[in-house]
Amino acid sequence: MKIETIDLFYVAMPVITTEGDGSQDALLVRVRAGQSEGWGECEAAPLASIAAYVGPMSHGSCRPVRDSVLGRDLQGHRDIERIALDVAYNSMDLLQAPHVLSGIEMALWDLLGKQRGQPVWQLIGYQRAFPKMPYASMLFGDSAQETLDKVRAARNRGFRAVKLGWGPFGRGAAKDDADQLHAAREGCGKDGIVCIDAGQIWGSDVEAATARIPVLEEIGAYWLEEPFQTGALASYKTLSERSTKVGLAGGEGAHNVDMARHLVDFGGVKFIQIDCGRIGGIAPAKQVADYAVERGVTYVNHTFTSHLALSASLQPFAGLEQHHICEYPITPKQLALDITANHLLPDGNGEIHVPDQPGLGMVVNTQALEKYLVEVEIKVQGATIYQTPRLDS
């Protein structure tokens, strides 16, 4: 079958704030080929990704992503890999390309799975899918008390693990952070897992990060995530040697497999976190998962948006029993919940299950999305090269 149509839908909450909450908008991708349809989701910056998909060619290695996907043959997983290779080469100088490819690639897997009646995790080589233990992923409260309340609420909902990030953390004195960290531990109880996400707040400043290690050890933090910008490998490495009890986590910024490998090889991270909506989709994420197994580090998904993105992000490590913990956005915006009609909810044991249904196993709720649709029109030399397609078409 041939990839006949690719539709990009920009959806957003009515009001977007500066909080570090990535569930405020989304770029959804619908792909159709033969009688089948697949859906995917790109992480953040919908307009730039739309432009990277449709934008006029600059030269041979700076072509819009569309040129390497639309009209291509899709029979099996080799075709998806070939398309990804072509995008990497033909859109080499188009920086935004991997982000928009990510959603398209997910949709191709979803489509292929539905067409074959198989879940994506089977298509990418796993025999079975193991349940994952979700950590409730949330932002720090503005105060330690608010953080305590948020974490307690998550525990009361049955989560055995939490992750706190962003908000005031790392911006002030180490002492203020200490109060926040103790509140997180108190809220989570002695047996709970507490992960901390610094959101790149220290840039590449190893000393600022080092100042927080004692209290992270004191509260028994499970990991310290993104102390630095993604490329600050030397800083990661130095900190990893200083923080022997609290392992470092990172990788969400990786927009190709190489970047993720470098964090393992040169940055010394113990947890490699991949966002399928950024790294180019599911197949490159699976490559990172294989590499994590080989190098003895733990693969974790990065997901802060919808359950469509969540399902996609679970596929690459669905078959890895030892890689048990997974990110689970606990208080996403209503938009993110409304994207799908079905949801991946924790079972009685507090675990979530990668869908057994064909493809990604998620039903996109096109009707519910109408009200979130952001109408976009792009004209070049008077010709409309992009206009928001119809959800009900």
Place this chain on the structure above:
Amino acid sequence: MKIETIDLFYVAMPVITTEGDGSQDALLVRVRAGQSEGWGECEAAPLASIAAYVGPMSHGSCRPVRDSVLGRDLQGHRDIERIALDVAYNSMDLLQAPHVLSGIEMALWDLLGKQRGQPVWQLIGYQRAFPKMPYASMLFGDSAQETLDKVRAARNRGFRAVKLGWGPFGRGAAKDDADQLHAAREGCGKDGIVCIDAGQIWGSDVEAATARIPVLEEIGAYWLEEPFQTGALASYKTLSERSTKVGLAGGEGAHNVDMARHLVDFGGVKFIQIDCGRIGGIAPAKQVADYAVERGVTYVNHTFTSHLALSASLQPFAGLEQHHICEYPITPKQLALDITANHLLPDGNGEIHVPDQPGLGMVVNTQALEKYLVEVEIKVQGATIYQTPRLDS
């Protein structure tokens, strides 16, 4: 003074082809503050960069680049650095951001230089600017004969160094490449410098690259550029250990300082090539130049577009006498020549000079650009968020 207006102009040749010629279009940036004006140029993919500049915010760390620049104070170089840090943090999840920032950052330096009556290379810390030896940068001919003719023509124009890249090179058998390489050497004469650019054709395949080393050594190639994709550090490293006579070059894909450092530290390149239109502008490129000096590798500009971009790309290593060779596009499209009214032409000695005039020392020819202007209009929810500004305003 305050940054009052930032205008982005998308200019292009009437017909864009798939050849690897980056001079077919450009995104020009005009910045105004107080009584001064500055110009810069972003490398490739104008529409995606425009979208990254104006596009609606996704969340706190995925804001359009505009939000971190427009209205900001501009008194000195610290302000430019602060703006760049803010873009890196506020647009962390907007992959295209560094490419559009690059042109803006150049324009800020140009403006500051003009306002102070100083060339940019002085503002960034150099006492004097040394002349550079331009290598005539061109694409391989479709046949060895065509390559021979092209290189001879460049020699006849006085160029002592040439670089051949892209075209058929690396796509077929090593034997075909050998013919091309011998033609390049023949055309350049025994004493000429011949650089070879593989344009990432081998992905990460070390053996394919290794197969070309003997003939590269035979013709005494000065460097082998971009055998692999920018992030394939392990492949670079392995090849650098096998190719001891012909040093590796790379770095044009670096969109931050870290990536360039990694090519030196983990990839073993001997020549680090930076495109100021991609890495975030002039200041980050200067950081790479400092690092190159520290690590004993040679800094080289990457420039394949206008003389505005060329001037910008020379500033970061203007004061480094030992880093003598520079890229010089010899047959750019007419657009690239028409962008500026003045040009950096080789002197009687075959060398080019970084301008002594204030700022980047280039005069943008707005009148000549009218005919290349690509009219763009972007509407979001019915409101126009970008429309091509007037060149004559």
